[in-house]
Amino acid sequence: MxxxxxxxxxxxxxxxxxxxxxxxxxxxxxxxxxxxxxxxxxxxxxxxxxxxxxxxxxxxxxxxxxxxxxxxxxxxxxxxxxxxxxxxxxxxxxxxxxxxxxxxxxxxxxxxxxxxxxxxxxxxxxxxxxxxxxxxxxxxxxxxxxxxxxxxxxxxxxxxxxxxxxxxxxxxxxxxxxDGRRNSEPVSLSPRQKDVLRWAAEGFTVDEIADRLAISRNTADTHLRAARERLGVASTVHAVAEAFRYGLIA
Incomplete structure (x- = not known):
């Protein structure tokens, strides 16, 4: 393992x-x-x-x-x-x-x-x-x-x-x-939204992310959903990629 x-x-x-x-x-x-x-x-x-x-x-x-x-x-x-x-x-x-x-x-x-x-x-x-x-x-x-x-x-x-x-x-x-928009409108995420995306980037499930952050599964899922909405995407994988593209996570 x-x-x-x-x-x-x-x-x-x-x-x-x-x-x-x-x-x-x-x-x-x-x-x-x-x-x-x-x-x-x-x-x-x-x-x-x-x-x-x-x-x-x-x-x-x-x-x-x-x-x-x-x-x-x-x-x-x-x-x-x-x-x-x-x-x-x-x-x-x-x-x-x-x-x-x-x-x-x-x-x-x-x-x-x-x-x-x-x-x-x-x-x-x-x-x-x-x-x-x-x-x-x-x-x-x-x-x-x-x-x-x-x-x-x-x-x-x-x-x-x-x-x-x-x-x-x-x-x-x-x-x-x-689109000729090299500098698009800035996007921001809360510290907790960044945390859940970092763990998602590691391949962890919602349950595993919740365990790592000592929060409930529902709370972890809520943060992931909010991050997806902020970034304008429908999937967590796409959200991780967009967060990285914007320099929000590393």
């Missing part, structure tokens, strides 16, 4: 150091380069991220929603030109609010249509054979998809959790750059 805790702590420290590089990035392309450097450890070579546009959006509107782009150009052109976005089973899962998933898990999570199957098969022509998708949701309910892919993508449970933090932070930084 002690050895596992030490390994997790080292991985967390590595992840936080990596997040520092992302936070210092001055362009979206620089963020993409950092992300691919991080993701290559589990086989990913490409990435694409952005909020999901409304149904029936035309190609120009679809592509305008892309915030981070390191996807094969020819595949993107085909994908958006033919309206694949709204038939892609991975996007359907993102819109449903599914948790993070590997593409090999899609069949077990939803019924894939013949059109959806063709889309995934066509992606392999561009060496996007396996992938890992992280859905986000804002408090306003806007769905955000973040996918990495390659010929063989095999994140272990630690990689999956660490990359959720990395992806959430990177998306926040990229969205700010895309």
């Amino acid at each position: 002690v050895r596992e805790s030490a390994i997790w702590r080292r991985r967390l420290d590595d992840t936080l150091e990596f997040l520092c590089r992302i936070r210092r990035s001055s362009t979206q392309q620089e963020i993409c380069q950092h992300l691919l450097c991080h993701a290559e450890q589990f086989g990913a070579t490409n990435l694409l991220a952005g909020p999901i546009p409304p149904p029936r959006a035309l190609k120009r509107e679809q592509t305008s929603h892309v915030v981070l782009d390191a996807w094969p150009e020819e595949w993107s052109e085909r994908y958006f030109s033919k309206g694949y976005l709204f038939r892609d089973p991975t996007i359907q899962l993102v819109c449903r609010g599914c948790g993070p998933f590997r593409w090999s898990e899609v069949d077990g999570l939803c019924k894939v249509s013949p059109a959806g199957r063709r889309i995934m098969d066509e992606a392999t022509e561009f060496k996007l054979c396996e992938g890992f998708t992280i859905p986000f949701a804002t408090l306003e309910g806007q769905a955000v998809g973040f996918s990495v892919a390659g010929e063989k993508v095999d994140p272990d449970p630690h990689d999956r959790l660490a990359f959720q933090f990395v992806a959430a932070c990177a998306f926040g930084c990229a969205a700010v750059l895309a």
